[in-house]
């Protein structure tokens with residue numbers, strides 16, 4: 001039987017996560033809990049229901065979700081007026097209610113897909129890879145959570161001559177990471193904070209294994225891009241950037257590029273659809289554009305002062 005994975009999105013024609021034009025496959029599941037994460041639907045490795053009450057026309061008028069549910073609708077929660085507002089732990093995550101709901105008040109986060117099904121979508125875009133030097137990018141969530149499925153997908157791309165990119169936080173065992181090296185043309189990874197205690201506070205895990213894996217990745221000679229999500233009050237200090245630069249300078253082989261990415265408050269509707277609060281706090285907001293642009297430039301200038309190929313943002317041509 002073909003290996004299956006849980007995919008929460010396939011984006012076509014992306015240009016920011018890897019060279020050229022790419023098809024980007026997002027796998028569900030992540031061991032980290034970065035508070036600024038804009039894809040909360042990516043965290044749980046299982047399929048989940050997203051609930052959008054404003055789209056529900058009411059169970060008395062409609063009720064299609066109740067009829068479709070093998071548990072008679074008991075996992076679904078409605079207001080007194082019959083508008084859907086959530087689900088409970090009795091839910092089997094079969095997603096029948098989401099398929100039945102015609103107004104998309106219930107959305108299924110995550111599809112079970114075979115390698116062949118994902119490959120079909122990738123192959124449909126082949127002409128764009130050839131004209132642009134692009135290919136397939138695996139992203140998450142955290143790709144390493146579904147590593148067996150990810151490896152099969154990468155191997156299938158290689159068999160078809162399609163270039164591969166993996167974006168991963170590298171919070172995984174060395175043993176697993178080693179398996180990705182022969183199947184991946186370029187990695188994108190990131191450093192969130194050089195202080196492990198702060199890293200753990202803001203993302204749910206210390207940075208030791210991640211930094212160790214970046215050292216290993218660099219020692220293999222494989223191409224990689226290093227990203228720094230610049231989040232105000234979290235890691236946007238001169239001290240943290242200098243420590244990050246010093247770490248990069250000690251690597252055996254340098255990254256192709258160091259990208260400083262601005263924090264953007266995104267995904268709040270998705271948090272609400274999952275019944276979860278926005279982890280940075282509802283009042284936490286982006287800096288005004290001029291301020292975050294200036295902050296990013298100031299930090300990138302520090303990096304460039306060390307001779308590193310630092311750029312602001314992700315919209316840059318990558319040559320392997």
Ligand code: SF4
Nearest residue numbers: 069091092094095097
């Ligand atoms: S996912 Fe399945 S079990 Fe859960 S509420 Fe929907 S139909 Fe019922």
Ligand code: SF4
Nearest residue numbers: 056057062063065101
């Ligand atoms: S099927 Fe959709 S619109 Fe109809 S009652 Fe259920 S959630 Fe509301």
